[in-house]
Amino acid sequence: MDVSGFDIEITNGSKYYDVSIKEEIYKQPVIFHEVLGFHVIYDFEYDGCWVVVQKIDVENKLLSVFLQKSSY
Numbered sequence: 001m002d003v004s005g006f007d008i009e010i011t012n013g014s015k016y017y018d019v020s021i022k023e024e025i026y027k028q029p030v031i032f033h034e035v036l037g038f039h040v041i042y043d044f045e046y047d048g049c050w051v052v053v054q055k056i057d058v059e060n061k062l063l064s065v066f067l068q069k070s071s072y
Contacts, residue, residue, distance in 0.1 A: 001030040001039055006061045013067030016049045025051060025065065045070055 004026045010017050028041045041053040041063075048070050055064040 001032075001058075003030055003041075003056065003061075003063060006056075006063050008063050008065055011054060011064050011066050013049070013069070016067040016069060017065075021046060021049065021051060021067070025053065025063065028053075030056065 008022055008025065024044075024046045025041070028044060030039050030041055032038070033040045039056045039058065041056065043050060043052045045051070050068045050070055052066040052068075053063055054066050055062075057064070
């Protein structure tokens with residue numbers, strides 16, 4: 001599933017959001033989770049920030065994203 005045309009809603013951590021994170025989100029594989037019954041993008045770390053796609057709203061073409069600074 002291609003989500004590159006979806007809008008991105010930042011639910012937390014908007015101060016960490018920039019265009020490079022947006023581009024990286026669009027590069028991630030979207031997987032249909034057989035057990036859960038819906039599409040998911042697994043959490044990933046990018047440029048010192050954890051990126052969590054909490055919800056993929058296919059009908060409204062919207063990704064709800066949570067960002068948190070990584071702690072090393």
